[in-house]
Amino acid sequence: MFSSKSLSKMGCLLPFATLILLIAIAKRGSSKPSGVFPSHLETNSAIPEQNNSIGITVTPEDATVWASPLTEEEKNAKGTKEMRDYDDGDESHSGPSSISSPEVTLWNKLRRKVTVRQSPYWARTQTIDLNENSMATINHSLMLINHLQDLLFNSNSSDIMLKVYTGNSDEVKVFHTHHLLLILQSDVFEDLLLNHSVTTLVLRETAECAALFETLIRYLYCGKITILLSQVVPLHKLASKYHVTALQHGIIEYMSQQLASASPRGHVVSWYHYSLRIGDKNLQESCMRFLAWNMSTVIHSKEWQTISDDLMISLLQRSDLVVENELEIYYGVEEWIKKNQPDILVTETVLKLIRYTMISPQSLFQIQKQSSIMNEHYNSVHNLFFLAFQFHSTSPLVFIKYFNVNCSLFIPRNYLSSSWGSQWVINNPARDDRSTSFQTQLAPSNYDPSKKVTWNALFSPRWLPVSLRPSYSYSGNGAVQAFNPEETRPRIIITPAMNSANFAGVTFQKTILVRVKKDSRSYVKHIYDFHQSTEETGDFLLQADFQKHPSEYLIDNSLYLHIIIKPIYQSLIKAIK
Template sequence: MKMVKKVVLLLQAVWVWTTAADPLKVDGQPDDGGADTLSHSLSLVQRLEVMFLQGNGSDVTLRVETPDADEVKLMAVHALVLSLQSPVLEHMLRVRNGSTLTLRESPECAAVFEKFIRYLYCGDLSLRLEQATPLHRLASKYQVSVLQRGLTDYMKLNLARDSPSGHVAGWYEYALEAGDVSLRDSCLQYLAWNLSSVLRSGEWTGVSSQLLMTLLRRSDLVVQSEMELFAGLEEWISHNRPDGLMAENALRAVRYAMMPPRDLFRLQTQSAVLARYQESVRDLLYMSYQFHAASPVHMAKYFDVNCSLFVPRNYLAPVWGSSWVVANPTRDDRSTSFQTQLGPSAHDASKRVTWNILFSPRWMPLTMRPMYTEAGAMQPTRVEGGRPRVIVTPATSSADFAGVTFQKTLLVLAQRQGRLLVKHIYDFHQSTEENGDFLADADLHRRTSEYLVDGSLVLHVVIKPMYQSLVTKN
């Protein structure tokens, strides 16, 4: 009965405050019953905020302490409001002794606790990047699910924001700890797809050994070359000085066979890290030199080389592909051409393959395409209202292609917070139509589309040659 009485008194007080302060607002659109709608919701929120800031009618004092009790915060609050928003606080308030409820929080969470409580009253908050994790931790601890989801969305939308020491790796570690799978996967994908820029940031040397190994094992890393990745790893090892086993495992995740022999020789003579741990990767270096010296197809007859060492990542260097800026992508079909090396092995590196690439903004999906008319003639497949499509084909067939398959990878870049980043990656053999969802939600007709950079679609095509006997899933 006491709780019911408090509810009634609170609502009566808020109604008096709102109606006294604001003229009646009438929404001219009647509801299903033909009645108009009266709305004082904004004033209600404003009055609740005043109640929190001034402590009017409070019945509980929150005492927020840090573990070593060197910082204490006192807040006059209303048990009803907190109980309605958080089942955890509702239980703690119900079983408390006295008018004070003591809560122990980490220094980071204590610093933003007032923001958290204000959200329970007002339903909004302002925050900086570094405050997202402690606020998310509080929302999770006290089971304020709406705020928890909102903060997850905020973090996913702000992965590309500039910060002095970086924040994505820290958010990944937190998501891993908190069990937030959606946030964890978004952070990991961002780091992998934009690793070339992450390697040059202040965040790189601070990533954990667990995150480092998770990244090194991926084939979808976007970097200039394997040499760039090795240089980043060398910097990480020099800065963090991990134990020998960790360093060896990390060095063994490098794909040395994707480096030209001249780079391998330079590493062996100039890298202090490789000199220290060379014995642990000697077999990989030896196999890489063999890979470059002989025909890879011939080599596969005698050695077990079916491993990630021989699978290219998404390399941005010109020998692996080409960037392409498609201006006014909704206008008409566009095409261009570029060259890559036949294969990663030095045996094939001097051989060049010319590729033709076609972009069509309105291509009917294969599953919806009527192939023949009643007279038996083939129907055109380029139609108004169709979806974008990219086709990549070799300019000529060649006997040199024997034993080699080509996976095409298309990077779609977008602009976020003023930075160009990889938004999507599509893998296919000839056409993006194989994916089924290529640019499905891009809406290229809308000039404000996040897929457009100054009105253009920015793409990067990567050709990943793999010797057929070496193809493996990674």
């Protein structure tokens, strides 16, 4: 039993005991709860993880980890949204007055975190753009394409089998496909599959097309393929046969953009022949123009010998062929005749299309004496040789009195030799105006080869066309001329440095070649014809962006031009293309 004295002592100690107990309870209540996800700021060491059978990452139960402290934004939004965030997904509580226990709250957070970890990559990395009306666009098109591509390799879900035989051989390729995707992209497949009981289609293709049939099927499923230059023709044949229109147009556009690409044996000539067979006028003209504007390069390439008779005749009829001189064309044609052995009619037609009046008398004598082809067919072109010698023996004013010069024989082509013009490389063309001078021969004939014409050329990257030049306006401080720099364009003005009285009987057409570079090869991409200034053309370097790096118009930050002066008879001005 306690004595009264002992009780009095306990009464004195009771307040102190109560205080110690309250402090202990307060400390216990303020400790951080376990079971939530760790913060990278508060975890001192890595916590081992265990993977369950369904691939969800789980934190061990005996690990004590802490949650991240709230950010300022979270603190501001916590007041009104706290109960809604805690109650999300908790079926045991409802209504605004329901308050989740700490255990339930922690479980909800854990469940949401696990759900995010279970969701696929596309869902975790999706971008949701909100506009002013809080309308969202969720784009999972890539996921859909991936699912469609997976169908191509999932034979269990297919309902149509394609058996593709190579020619007349027994070689066969089998593709497990789907009725819906075939008829969606091809009306040919739609016609073949009108009978819904059909489960197998047997198709026969050439060897080159059969090798690319899988590429066609892949396009039908995912709308995207990667092809090589050597594959475009057989793939276009497949797209045309099965009426896959979008792929047809895509391949034609690709071919038009890849004419300058490097290939071991060349491809432009074969593409021209193919465009002729399928009747594609645009591709045909693109190929023809590329061959004409880069004729000097084509003559010395492997594909020169693959040119057909009709293509050779069509090329030689053009006045925009870019070659060193007419003699280069003759020797190129001579090699083509030896290699291809065309019939006599084609051979003589081709030889008659050579412009012998643009070849010097000395070179004409060499052809007559040394060329075996010319010795064999000289009778068919001897009148052209005689006319050329007459043309070179007198002045243009005298010659025009006795001969009809209104024909292509007296129109120069785009000759690159120094007697017809000059190359002009302009470094940093956007910087300021540039000028240059050069000399050319006075007339196409060699009547007086010592007569030269000096030309002055001015290039301006910011020339304002006459039609856009503003008139002067007057203000209190005097005349002010305002213009918009965006309206300026690159221009070239070429003028003779001598009196025009010396040019009797001859006028001059100027031509500018613009070279660009692709696959380490330079080629002519643009040609502009004018008489005084490129302002006459209206589209001289209209799309060129000299500030862009790299620019498709520049080679090593320089603009590569070649100026050609074509002396022609005045009566031929209207006949020039």
